[in-house]
Amino acid sequence: xxxxxxxxxxxxxxxxxxxxxxxxxxxxxxxxxxxxxxxxxxxxxxxxxxxxxxxxxxxxxxxxxxxxxxxxxxxxxxxxxxxxxxxxxxxxxxxxxxxxxxxxxxxxxxxxxxxxxxxxxxxxxxxxxxxxxxxxxxxxxxxxxxxxxxxxxxxxxxxxxxxxxxxxxxxxxxxxxxxxxxxxxxxxxxxxxxxxxxxxxxxxxxxxxxxxxxxxxxxxxxxxxxxxxxxxxxxxxxxxxxxxxxxxxxxxxxxxxxxxxxxxxxxxxxxxxxxxxxxxxxxxxxxxxxxxxxxxxxxxxxxxxxxxxxxxxxxxxxxxxxxxxxxxxxx
Numbered sequence: 614x615x616x617x618x619x620x621x622x623x624x625x626x627x628x629x630x631x632x633x634x635x636x637x638x639x640x641x642x643x644x645x646x647x648x649x650x651x652x653x654x655x656x657x658x659x660x661x662x663x664x665x666x667x668x669x670x671x672x673x674x675x676x677x678x679x680x681x682x683x684x685x686x687x688x689x690x691x692x693x694x695x696x697x698x699x700x701x702x703x704x705x706x707x708x709x710x711x712x713x714x715x716x717x718x719x720x721x722x723x724x725x726x727x728x729x730x731x732x733x734x735x736x737x738x739x740x741x742x743x744x745x746x747x748x749x750x751x752x753x754x755x756x757x758x759x760x761x762x763x764x765x766x767x768x769x770x771x772x773x774x775x776x777x778x779x780x781x782x783x784x785x786x787x788x789x790x791x792x793x794x795x796x797x798x799x800x801x802x803x804x805x806x807x808x809x810x811x812x813x814x815x816x817x818x819x820x821x822x823x824x825x826x827x828x829x830x831x832x833x834x835x836x837x838x839x840x841x842x843x844x845x846x847x848x849x850x851x852x853x854x855x856x857x858x859x860x861x862x863x864x865x866x867x868x869x870x871x872x873x874x875x876x877x878x879x880x881x882x883x884x885x886x887x888x889x890x891x892x893x894x895x896x897x898x899x900x901x902x903x904x905x906x907x908x909x910x911x912x913x914x915x916x917x918x919x920x921x922x923x924x925x926x927x928x929x930x931x932x933x934x935x936x937x938x939x940x941x942x943x944x
Contacts, residue, residue: 620674623714627681628668630711632661634704635688642696660684682712682720686727693735697742702735709759713766716773725763729756789836790843792864793857801855801867802917810869813915814876814908817924818846818883819932820862821901830896837893838900845886849879865921873908880904903932 664684667677689705705728712724735743736752785797793801805813820842827835839862846856846864855867868879887902905927907920 617671617674620678620715621668621671624668624674624677624681627685627711627714628664631681631685631688635661638692660687678715678717678720679723682708682724682727685711686724686731689731690734693731693739693743697735697739699743702732702743705731705735706759706762709762710766713770716770718767718770721763721766721770725759725766728763729759732756732759787858790840790858792843793855795857795859798855798857798865798867799917802915805867805869806912806915810912812869812871812908812910813912813920814868814871814906815920815924816866816868816876816880816883816904816906817921817928818864818866818887819903819928820887821903821932823862823900826898826900830894830898834893834896834898838891838898841891841893842887842900846883849882849886859921865924871908876906876908880906903928905929905931 664677664681666672667680685708689701689708692701693705709721709724709728712720732755733752736749736755740747740749785794785800786792787794802813823835823838826838839858842864843856843858846866850856850866851868853869857865857867859865866883868876871879884902884904887900890897890899892898905924907923907927909915909920
């Protein structure tokens with residue numbers, strides 16, 4: 614789904630395009646027909662001022678988007694009444710492809726319906742001025758043109774949306790495991806800092822002896838093992854948590870709105886989950902992981918790289934304790 618910031622930028626672009634067209638049209642009318650010709654186009658000047666304020670103040674970009682489309686067709690309605698020429702009718706159809714700038718099917722559908730309504734009005738109420746040599750039976754072809762154009766734009770938006778989804782998948786996901794990458798981790802972390810969360814935690818997971826597994830069973834089995842690890846981890850995480858593969862056999866999990874007790878429970882659950890043997894290519898592989906974490910309630914002042922370093926340091930401390938615990942004692 615397109616975010617408010619992107620919609621705001623597209624509102625700004627469309628406003629500039631409409632404003633340029635509006636002022637060029639007014640200047641041409643003044644040059645050809647004199648100052649008297651600027652009414653009613655000049656009547657719409659306050660509407661442009663209102664639109665400018667809505668965009669400048671970033672007041673609910675989605676509502677502004679619909680106001681922009683509505684004002685665009687109101688403008689063409691006045692333009693056709695004031696200057697009922699074929700060229701202005703043709704310019705009206707430009708509003709339909711312009712509406713596709715938002716890549717929103719509902720907006721394009723509204724614009725398509727509005728274009729057909731204005732076509733109906735122009736054809737039957739301004740027929741002698743705009744279509745003097747066209748028989749009224751040809752109205753159906755103009756409607757079909759609007760339907761085909763709207764349908765084409767809707768299909769185009771759908772295909773663009775699918776392509777963008779694939780590009781985002783490539784940009785934000787690890788290609789092997791499907792876990793988030795550093796870019797998505799950074800964006801999600803920055804988003805949490807701007808929302809009302811009372812705490813942020815970062816778990817750092819390092820798989821033990823992963824190089825030995827690669828050397829013993831081969832890199833293909835190692836890759837399958839990483840995919841299985843990500844699947845297991847995602848099975849115990851909440852929808853609001855984010856699993857990220859930093860690289861190799863290192864993972865981090867971004868968690869929000871928890872306390873130390875919940876964090877310890879999550880740590881224990883993940884530790885037990887990863888210690889369960891995995892069956893790959895008819896071979897049982899035993900794995901384990903060292904986990905460290907960093908937790909803060911100073912959300913506004915939190916720094917991602919610092920949290921990763923602190924969680925990494927805690928992981929190495931945990932790994933050292935595990936080595937000492939697992940090493941045989943000398944008599």
